[in-house]
Amino acid sequence: MKALMSLGALIGVAGLLLLGGMIFNVIPSNTVRLVEGYMPMQMLFEFACFVAGFAGLSYMMSAMGMALPRFWQGIGFWAFVLLYLKFRVYPPIPFSVRAMYGTVSLVAVFMWVSASEEDWKKFKQPIMNVLDAQTGLNKLLRYAYLIVLPILIGGFSYNAMMPKSEEPIELRTVHPAPPASTKVHGKTYTLQTSQNPYRVNPEGKYDQEYTNANIVEQGMGRLMKPNANPWDEKNQGYLKYVREGGEIFFQNCHFCHGDNLNGRGLHAFAFNPIPANFTDPGTIAQLQETFIFWRVSKGGIGLPNEGFPWASVMPPWEQHLTVDEIWKVILFEYWHTGYYPRTWD
Template structure:
């Protein structure tokens, strides 16, 4: 038990030192890199490590005869959460959201310290001691608070009132409602009934099961199935069209959506918000192929009013591509990300 707790304590101390080092720029902020795509998991893991570390730390301290008072545990943990959210999480969370998380964790901390009468008393004790000021030290502290608190709060107010130019926050609909049908190159496509003409089996029949069996494998790296290489010369049907779609993608789309379809293309850094990440399970994996067909054909300009604030420079690709090319690109996008398009049933 003790050994386990010491390990926990060690993890906690190292973690804290790293975090503090990063905050004060002593340790480069990328010492433990946040890897895109795994960030939420990584953060949960990190937090688990921290909590385990703190538990170990507090156990070690109390077994060494210098237990940390409940009051400081509570305050310390809350401060840790706030610092972690501000300095570790990337991309940065806006203040309003951080304030919300801060409040929730404050409530949680209160629940923790007041879980029984005994604990709550212990938690309150240092506060009451200062208020009563029975000893010299506490008296000093009381006077210090008396002066510092107004100055501090006044300072915060001043800071808050100083004219600032922070970027206005924008929220937008990620998947606006599509129209019932869309007209591309003079032909009307009903979104509910249209099908990707290239999603076909070797017999040339529309076959979602067959094509889904030939997409890249989910899992690290998202690699193609060993026997389903679109660059195989002998291909007919689906995989041949995937390759043709890929060629179009890498001549038109990768500039923004990236070589790995993750929205990190050559020009992506210049745009706000950055282009859609197709490997994210929240984008094309959630949508029907016809929805993509509509979005690709009509671009940011074709977004309905709910697409507000229309922060998309995606061109209406019907300007540059034929209907066949658009369908092939869509085929490629699903192949390359390893997602199945959603179906209507």
């Protein structure tokens, strides 16, 4: 047990030193890289390591007779969460999300320190000592709080109320609800039931399973499956159309959406927000092909009211591409990212 706790303490100290380095800008945040494809679990894993580390540290300090009071443990842990979110995770997390996480962690700290009566008493003790002010130091602290707290609250209020010149926050709807049907080149497509006509097997039949089996591998590298190279001239059906879709993509779309389809094309940073990142699991992976067909055909100008503030400069591609070309480019996007379009079975 002691060995385990010592190991935990070691992890805790190392983690704190690293975080300290990141906070004071001695060590860049990406020294310990957040590995693409594993980032979310990596973050939770790091968090778990820190908790285990703190438990070990606390145990060791108690064993050495230098136990940290519960009050400071609670405050310290909360401060750690705030600093971790601010200085460890990159790119920077928007304030609104950090505020949510910060509030939830404060609740967590409260639940932890007040879970048992004994713990709660320990936690309250320093507060009660200051309020009772039996010693000179506590008396001084009480007066200090009396002065400092109202000033702090006043400062926060002033800061919140003061008019700012920053651009206002936008509650943007990234995926507005599509219409039931859309008319492209004179033909009406029902979004719920239409299918990509090029999602076919070599025999020319619509085959979702066959096409799903031939997309690139998900995860690191996005490698092509064996015998599923669209640029092999012998391939027919789905892979042939992927190739044709790829040609259309690189002639029209990659300038903005990037050659890796991650939204970082040549012109991407001329826009705010930058173009959609198709490799993110929150974009095309969540949508039906017909949704993409509608968005590509109608572009930013065709967004519904719900899409306010219509922050998209994507052209209505129906004015430049044929229906077949649009379907093929969509086929390519799913193939290249390794995602499957949403279907309703």
